[in-house]
Amino acid sequence: MDIRSMARQGYSQRRISRICGISRVTVKKYLTTQGMPRYEAKERRSKLEPYYATIEAWLEQDEYQASRIYQMLKGVGYSGSERLVRKYVSPLKEKQRRLAYLRFETMPGQQAQVDFGDFQVEGADGSVKTVYCFIIVLGYSRHMYIEFMERCTLQAFLRAHQHAFAFFGGMPKEILYDNMKKVVLKRRGSEIIWNAEFAGFAGHYGFKPMLTPPYAPWVKGKVERPIHYLREGFWRGYNFSSLAQLNKDVLLWVQTTAFEREHGTTRCIVGNRFSQEQPQLLSLPEKYYDISLRAWRTVQRDCQVCFSANRYVVPHQYVGKKVLLKILEGVLSIYYDQTLLVSYPLSDGKGNVVAEPRFYQALRHEREQNQRKYRRYQGKAKATRGLSTGSLNIEVMRRPLSAYEEVISCV
Incomplete structure (x- = not known):
């Protein structure tokens, strides 16, 4: 009632x-009263409201974090909470990022975007392992280069860039990355500390690295959507046999299926747009950038150097000298004073000795020559006159052969 x-x-x-x-x-x-009585709540004014215009002006100047804005507001008399500041700043920053993204289309040769994806591979024994996919997409044409790798090392990352530049026949003026450690070590607002090796690589090739705003994945839509396209258009149902075969197959797919398609955003054939973009790419430098892993070693008395728990043999003339090891794409190359001494396939496992037979043959040959040389003078001592008495002293010149025995004992 x-x-x-x-x-x-x-x-x-x-x-x-x-x-x-x-x-x-x-x-x-x-x-x-007619109907239900109405109550009008009193309008409460936020403590932050007088500072709305100030906050928006600050965000126009730079990408300040909410905590920094809170400290700045306290300096101009704000007495409210930091939580209130964060609640107001968050949608403003997201709106700015989305507006920037909606306007974002690039001219031919201006920009590319880079990202990584991971893919699961099932072996014949039922075991599952992960392979990683490097993908770079040219912003204007949407033409792309894809390379799979077993490990996401910095060396593999830079090597994939070199392969991509060669594939495109040039490189864009700038490349957009997310905040991966291979590119940037630390980022706080506008302060960026680049990975030194990556910065040297970018400086050598002459492209400008750029970073997406944190927590704004839509900015790199040109590359993140192709990863989904790759999964559905190539990977689903693919029969993996080896990494080398996978990279051959995916590049064939890129050069045919992906290259000949009409892109959903541009509504143009990718290949047609690339023919306009390719002449605008930067030319590659004449000098190749050395991305090999480098390590110094001293050659031991057994003519060997150690790397990653395996031993590699060098010519015996370099015993006791420091040599430079360069490791790239599964090959270990040994240099002395910029001269290449030998290259070996990088050994798997541990405790292996990798040798060139000719090095030990050269050592045996020198040993035999020395033995014949000193056998000729056996029993024919050289006579010399003593410095103080004038008497004759007998001197027999001998090189110790034990050193050679130690060296070749392992053969």
């Missing part, structure tokens, strides 16, 4: 208020 029904039955306002648990004033309002 409602208030008006009770009033029609003769209930007093006092009794109605007691039954309903409300005040008589409220009962009277119900009985004297």
Whole structure:
């Protein structure tokens, strides 16, 4: 039973208020107004409201974090909470990023975007391992280069760039990355500390590295959507046999299926747009950038140097000297004073000795020559006159052969 029904039955306002648990004033309002009584809440003004324009002006100047804005506001008299600042700043920053993204289309040769994806491979024995996919997409044409690798090392990352530049026949003026450690070590607002090896690589080739804003994945849509396209258009149902075969197959797919398609955003054939973009790419430098892993070693008495728990043999003439090891694409090359001494396939496992037979043959040959040389003078000592007495002293010149025995004992 409602208030008006009770009033029609003769209930007093006092009794109605007691039954309903409300005040008589409220009962009277119900009985004297048409419909339900309206209540207008008083408008409460936020402590932050006087500073809205100030915050927006600061964000126009730079990508300040909410915590920094809070500290700046305290300096101009704000007395509210940091949580209130964060609540107001967050949608403003997201709006700025999305507006920038909506305007973002690049001229031919201007920009490319880079990202990594991971893909699961099932072996014949049922075991599952992960392979990683490097993908770079040219912003204007949407032409792309894809390379799979077993490990996401910095060396593999830079090598994939070199392969991509060769594939495109040039490189864009700038490349957009997310905040991966291979590119940037630390980022705080506008302060960026680049990975030194990556910065040297970019400086050598002459492209400008750029970073996406944190937590704004839509900015790199040109590359993140192709990863989905790769999964559905190439990877699904693919029969993996080896990494080398996979990279051959995916490049064939890139050069045919992906190259000949009409892109969903540009509504143009990728290959047609690339023919316009390719002449605008930067030319590659004449000098190749050395991305090999480098290590110094001293050649031991057994003519060997150690790397990653395996031993590699060098010519015996370099015993005791420091040599430079360069490792690239599964090959270990040994240099002395910029001269290449030998190259070996990088050995798997541990405790292996990798040798060139000709090095030990050269050592045996020298040993035999020395033995014949000193055998000729056996029993024919050289006579010399003593410096003080004038007497004759007998000197027999001998080179210790034990050193050679130690060296070739391992053969």
